[in-house]
Amino acid sequence: MPSEAAGAPILSVQGITKRFGGVQALTQVSFELAAGEVLALAGDNGAGKSTLIKCISGVHQPDEGEIRYKGQPVSFAGPRQARDLGIETIYQDLALADNLDVGANVFLGREPARRYLGLLPAIDRRQMRAAANEVLKQLEIEIAPAKLTKPVRTLSGGQRQAVAIGRAIYWQAEILIMDEPTAALGVPEQRKVRELIMRLKAKRVAIIFISHNLQDIFAVSDRILVLRRGRAAGERRIDVTDHDEIVKLMVGADL
Amino acid sequence: MAMTEASPAVVLPEEQHPLLRFLAGAWSWLFLIALLIFFESWARAVYGVSFLLNGLNVQSILVYAALPLLLGLGQTYVIISGGIDLSVGFVMGLAAVIMARVMQQLTDLPPGLALGCGLMAAFLVALIPGLINGWLIAQLRVPAFIGTLGMFGVARGAGFLAANGTTVPVNNPWLFEMGNGKLLGVPLPVVITLVALLALHYVLAQTRFGQYTYAIGGNRMAAARAGVNLRRHTMMIYLISAGCAGVAGMVYTARFSAGAAQAGEPLLLDSIAAVVIGGASLFGGSGTIMGTVIGALIIAVIQYGLVFINVEPFWQFVAVGVVIIVSVLVDQSQSRLRGELPDAE
Ligand SMILES: Nc1ncnc2c1ncn2[C@@H]1O[C@H](COP(=O)(O)OP(=O)(O)OP(=O)(O)O)[C@@H](O)[C@H]1O
Ligand SMILES: [Mg+2]
Numbered sequence: 001m002p003s004e005a006a007g008a009p010i011l012s013v014q015g016i017t018k019r020f021g022g023v024q025a026l027t028q029v030s031f032e033l034a035a036g037e038v039l040a041l042a043g044d045n046g047a048g049k050s051t052l053i054k055c056i057s058g059v060h061q062p063d064e065g066e067i068r069y070k071g072q073p074v075s076f077a078g079p080r081q082a083r084d085l086g087i088e089t090i091y092q093d094l095a096l097a098d099n100l101d102v103g104a105n106v107f108l109g110r111e112p113a114r115r116y117l118g119l120l121p122a123i124d125r126r127q128m129r130a131a132a133n134e135v136l137k138q139l140e141i142e143i144a145p146a147k148l149t150k151p152v153r154t155l156s157g158g159q160r161q162a163v164a165i166g167r168a169i170y171w172q173a174e175i176l177i178m179d180e181p182t183a184a185l186g187v188p189e190q191r192k193v194r195e196l197i198m199r200l201k202a203k204r205v206a207i208i209f210i211s212h213n214l215q216d217i218f219a220v221s222d223r224i225l226v227l228r229r230g231r232a233a234g235e236r237r238i239d240v241t242d243h244d245e246i247v248k249l250m251v252g253a254d255l
Numbered sequence: 256m257a258m259t260e261a262s263p264a265v266v267l268p269e270e271q272h273p274l275l276r277f278l279a280g281a282w283s284w285l286f287l288i289a290l291l292i293f294f295e296s297w298a299r300a301v302y303g304v305s306f307l308l309n310g311l312n313v314q315s316i317l318v319y320a321a322l323p324l325l326l327g328l329g330q331t332y333v334i335i336s337g338g339i340d341l342s343v344g345f346v347m348g349l350a351a352v353i354m355a356r357v358m359q360q361l362t363d364l365p366p367g368l369a370l371g372c373g374l375m376a377a378f379l380v381a382l383i384p385g386l387i388n389g390w391l392i393a394q395l396r397v398p399a400f401i402g403t404l405g406m407f408g409v410a411r412g413a414g415f416l417a418a419n420g421t422t423v424p425v426n427n428p429w430l431f432e433m434g435n436g437k438l439l440g441v442p443l444p445v446v447i448t449l450v451a452l453l454a455l456h457y458v459l460a461q462t463r464f465g466q467y468t469y470a471i472g473g474n475r476m477a478a479a480r481a482g483v484n485l486r487r488h489t490m491m492i493y494l495i496s497a498g499c500a501g502v503a504g505m506v507y508t509a510r511f512s513a514g515a516a517q518a519g520e521p522l523l524l525d526s527i528a529a530v531v532i533g534g535a536s537l538f539g540g541s542g543t544i545m546g547t548v549i550g551a552l553i554i555a556v557i558q559y560g561l562v563f564i565n566v567e568p569f570w571q572f573v574a575v576g577v578v579i580i581v582s583v584l585v586d587q588s589q590s591r592l593r594g595e596l597p598d599a600e
Contacts (some may be wrong), residue, residue: 007306082481099473100466100538109481111463132465150472215528 008071011056011175018051018063018230025051026230028065035174038197038206040217043227044250049210052227053177056208057089058082069175089177094163102143103128105152106135106167106245123250129136135170136162137221139199155234158189165196176200178209182216194220214243228252258449263279282585283532286578289311290553294560299434306563314442318510320555321448324346325503326519327533327547328455329496334530335459336492337472338392339538342406343500343526344377346384346494347519349414350377355514356421358430366429373430375399377508384410385497389490404492414516423514434509444506451502455495455543468492472539525554532582553578 009032018026026048033039041049054060056067058076062216067074070083076082079089088192096105102110109129116122129148136143138174143163152160161181168176175186181192197207197220212216217224218238224235226249291307292524306312321577326343333340354377360371384406391402436443459465469487470478479485501520507518532550536540558571 076468079480095477095480097470097473097477097540104466104470105477109483110464110475111466113463116457117463121462121463123463125467216568 009068010070011022012068013056014053014066014068016052016062018055018060018062020046024199024230025140026055026062029127029227029230029232030065031232031235033175033208034202035206035208037223038201038209038223040224041208041210041248042212042217042224042229042250043216046205046229047227047250048230049227050126052228053089053179054221056082056175057087059089059207083171086172086176087177088171088173089179090161090168090181091166091179095167096152096160099151100135101129101150102148102152102155102163103132105163106132106170108167110171122145131170132166132251135166139166139169139196141166141176141196143199156189157185161189165193165200169200169203172230173205175206175208177212177239178207180210180212182211191215199242212247217246218243226250265378277410283534283553284544287549287553287556290556290560294556294563297564298541301564306560307436312559312563314445316555317391317445318442318551319559320551322503323504323522323529323554324548324551325448325451325499325506326522327529327551328452328544329499330526330531331530331535331542332455332459332468332492333460333496333545334527334537335542336468337475338489338535339527340388340493340496341386341400341401341403341523342384342410343503344472344519344521344523345410345414345516346497346513347502347504347507347522348383348516349417350381350408351362351508351512351514351518352414352418352423352504352516353377354505354508356417358425359423359425361409362426364463365428368403369427370429370433373425373508374505375426377505378498381461381497381501381504382494383497385494385500386490388497390429390492392493393486393489407444411516418514418516423594425508425512425514426511431512434502434506434512435570444510447502447506451499452548455499459544464488464491469480469540475482498591525551525575527580529554531579534582534586535575536586550582 008084011033013032014030015028017024018182023100028046029241031039031051041052054232055062058079058081061075061077063221069087082089097112102124111123112127114122114127119175121255133148137172139162141159143159143162146154147159152163155163165176165178165181174183182193184250185193194216197209201220209221221238223237223240226247228247228250234244236249294306298304326556328342330343354373357376358369358373361372363492364372366542388406390404391397391405392399417578433443438446439536441449459468467478467483470481470483471485471488475485503519504514508514529550530542530547531537531552533542533546535546554575557574561571562568
């Protein structure tokens with residue numbers, strides 16, 4: 001498969017098939033992904049995009065096919081296992097606890113511990129705040145200091161998306177999977193998230209993102225994998241294709 | 256660490272005026288103080304005495320607040336996590352009755368030992384409905400309102416059955432001491448409540464357990480994806496609530512040297528009211544133990560104060576009801592000011 005990045009692929013998916021009862025959600029889908037590469041998943045509603053990433057992130061177990069991560073065949077019992085190995089997924093709505101602040105969200109489930117009065121277990125909020133600050137700075141995510149200690153529901157959609165991404169990066173994601181990261185955002189915010197994706201790419205993170213927005217796709221991805229009714233309808237490098245061709249692949253019109 | 260300003264492309268609702276924000280955040284404190292000033296002025300003007308500088312009044316208010324507050328402590332965890340526990344009142348009654356029954360059987364034992372057995376029995380029997388609540392809600396995904404409403408009925412029936420429909424008197428000097436004695440001038444029921452509230456405050460504010468309680472109330476799925484064990488945590492929360500009801504049952508039996516199935520009947524609504532007045536949202540995700548403490552004190556001051564100034568006791572219900580509604584309105588207007596709620600149509 002084409003991949004301009006050097007070295008072996010970090011992720012290789014071969015012949016993935018997934019059925020839900022009678023529904024054939026995925027049929028023999030294959031692709032590869034290298035570090036620092038951005039792969040866009042395109043396709044109509046119900047094409048199987050979400051199912052494909054859920055197979056990779058450990059939410060679903062594929063019925064057939066093989067997933068190799070860093071050269072090793074893997075089979076995740078659950079999302080936690082995939083995350084521990086560096087495959088982070090950001091879902092559109094499920095990423096953050098709205099009532100907690102930025103630091104608490106970055107560390108949710110993995111809070112640093114300290115001893116209160118040298119005795120009682122407690123979580124170290126100061127460290128959480130400092131580390132969250134650090135990762136936001138690293139990614140050049142701009143959030144007013146006063147907002148850092150407020151519930152994240154007071155942030156804008158783009159900032160929230162950025163917090164979710166920052167969280168993944170803080171925990172050293174090597175593959176970052178995003179399901180429609182810009183769907184709920186206004187245009188300036190979409191641009192911010194695109195910039196963020198480019199910054200992660202520069203940090204050699206491998207990225208898979210689902211989008212219905214061809215503008216987004218062409219702005220940030222290296223390759224596009226188009227799904228149609230659970231099958232790979234085509235895979236194109238960004239520099240040898242255009243909107244028209246992608247749309248035709250999505251709807252299945254003759255080329 | 257110099258941070259840049261928020262991106263100008265992002266238009267967020269303006270921050271409130273600092274004074275307004277302070278008032279909104281501290282309104283329950285201010286309301287409590289206003290209440291105290293009101294009763295103080297009334298006492299001085301009408302009776303020519305002080306309301307607050309009277310140790311007896313203060314003690315009575317604190318003792319009065321203790322039982323609803325004990326229930327409210329557990330209820331705070333439940334409500335923050337997005338649930339509700341309607342069973343606490345009758346679980347408390349059941350624990351009180353079982354404690355009294357056990358102690359009735361153990362009159363041959365030394366009083367301290369009999370009391371120990373009674374306390375143990377009360378606590379264990381309270382945990383059973385908590386366990387069932389947790390199992391229904393966490394495992395079988397029964398809505399909390401329904402599951403604990405069912406337990407409300409079960410515990411009520413079990414309490415009256417265990418009590419044979421009457422109160423269960425106990426004669427034990429240690430028990431009497433626990434309910435009416437003092438430590439450094441502070442009534443023991445108040446001391447017990449204080450210990451429970453400090454422990455539960457610490458756990459909620461400082462530990463992972465507390466953090467996950469907020470996370471579950473804010474976004475269940477996010478918490479689950481972050482590795483929080485929803486089932487175990489939910490189970491623990493309902494056990495905490497039932498445990499608090501058990502302790503309230505012990506304190507009741509100690510104060511009156513008798514167990515009664517209806518001991519906690521009027522306290523259920525007070526416990527929920529205390530949590531809500533304290534700033535928790537019934538949708539989950541917010542609330543604090545300290546808020547609940549203020550809420551319980553407000554209710555106790557209203558109830559005791561109205562009796563003190565000779566208002567017909569039924570007005571208490573009206574007053575507490577009005578305070579609940581006002582507290583929810585304040586909370587909503589705060590959220591609206593923060594841009595978290597759509598404006599009313
Ligand atoms: N858990 C499930 N149980 C049963 N069927 C499912 C499940 N998840 C997905 N499907 C089915 O699999 C097919 C592919 O769904 P999927 O969610 O992957 O599509 P998608 O490409 O992400 O669509 P969209 O663009 O609307 O998000 C659909 O027919 C869907 O109904
Ligand atoms: Mg989808």
